[in-house]
Amino acid sequence: MERVILVVEDESGIADTVQYALETESFRTSWVNNGHDALKELAQKPINLVILDIGLPDINGFELLKSIRKQSDVPVIFLSARNEEIDRIVGLEIGADDYVSKPFSPRELVARVKAVLKRTGSVPDKPPATGFELDKEKATIRFQGQALDLTRAEYSLLSTLLDQPGRVFERAQLIAQIWNHNHPSDERVIDTHIKEIRAKIRKIDTNADPIKTHRGIGYSLNA
Ligand code: CA
Numbered sequence: 001m002e003r004v005i006l007v008v009e010d011e012s013g014i015a016d017t018v019q020y021a022l023e024t025e026s027f028r029t030s031w032v033n034n035g036h037d038a039l040k041e042l043a044q045k046p047i048n049l050v051i052l053d054i055g056l057p058d059i060n061g062f063e064l065l066k067s068i069r070k071q072s073d074v075p076v077i078f079l080s081a082r083n084e085e086i087d088r089i090v091g092l093e094i095g096a097d098d099y100v101s102k103p104f105s106p107r108e109l110v111a112r113v114k115a116v117l118k119r120t121g122s123v124p125d126k127p128p129a130t131g132f133e134l135d136k137e138k139a140t141i142r143f144q145g146q147a148l149d150l151t152r153a154e155y156s157l158l159s160t161l162l163d164q165p166g167r168v169f170e171r172a173q174l175i176a177q178i179w180n181h182n183h184p185s186d187e188r189v190i191d192t193h194i195k196e197i198r199a200k201i202r203k204i205d206t207n208a209d210p211i212k213t214h215r216g217i218g219y220s221l222n223a
Pocket of ligand 1: 009
């Protein structure tokens with residue numbers, strides 16, 4: 001069975017080395033250079049193990065692991081550059097499965113990956129089942145196997161919610177996401193689009209109600 005390793009590392013040279021070492025051992029790899037994209041990948045793809053750099057541009061690896069643990073038990077190996085970081089990994093129960101300190105030998109890292117997978121079992125952590133399938137290349141979304149006939153704004157809105165199931169988005173965040181800077185000033189436009197999307201979903205399944213309203217805040221997608 002093919003195993004997928006997510007590499008979260010902002011230095012492309014290191015990411016390259018890690019990916020090459022893993023792919024030589026017939027792992028599949030996926031690379032992101034920041035924490036935000038790491039959470040997205042984990043929400044969308046089955047990932048067997050995460051290699052996580054601690055010094056990332058948008059969020060520190062320890063904080064990122066806390067967010068990962070809210071949605072997944074995927075095994076995590078930290079890449080650490082400093083001794084203080086290692087003290088923290090060793091001293092605290094932060095839910096990592098192992099760590100490798102930089103500079104490291106790729107062979108050593110691959111050995112750690114194999115050991116952790118063996119210990120934890122290699123069943124991939126499935127993305128949350130939402131009933132939706134998002135095809136970003138074709139800009140289409142299917143629900144329970146059937147294509148939703150969405151306008152551009154509806155597609156953009158629903159795909160934003162789908163990127164991070166369970167996350168509550170404020171109306172202002174959704175507006176910024178859909179229209180960038182030329183956005184309408186009335187936040188109720190989001191409510192109108194959500195109403196349309198819900199109606200289209202109900203045409204496929206009358207009982208389905210996957211979008212949750214958070215009064216006074218915004219919306220989230222049920223994970
Ligand atoms: Ca780094």
